[in-house]
Amino acid sequence: MMPTLMIFHEVDDVERWLSSPKREEVFGPLGITVRTFIDPAKSNRVGLVAQVPDMETFQRIMESAEAAEAMKFDGVRPETILMLVEP
Template identity: 50%
Template structure:
């Protein structure tokens, strides 16, 4: 089960950290979801999760539910960078 690391910018770090959307959207796709923030007040954050089915993960990211979750969380979509454990 590879680990996914996603880095991106958000509008409000505290809101992003408190959001239930990650768990809601990735339930059944991602496990061991963890959040990270860049110290110093920057709006750069990261999330990691173990993903069993990469195709399902990618489909969820491109889905309406994925887009709605990113909007709710204040994610700046153009800043998302995904890394897959190699």
């Protein structure tokens, strides 16, 4: 069974984050699929549900310079990231 993650964080610009190709560029080649969510109250809070074939690979990519650059491009506020894993 593939682990499912819920990831919440804040971004500088929700529309820019939604339209960014970076999630697919970083996660797609690893077989990670994501669904995006926004706060209907129009805050800068957003979320993802991610299907992750390999948690070790996911952790490694999240700690990489490539992921840091993608988050910066997307306007992600890294200090706000909260990740939950389906038990």
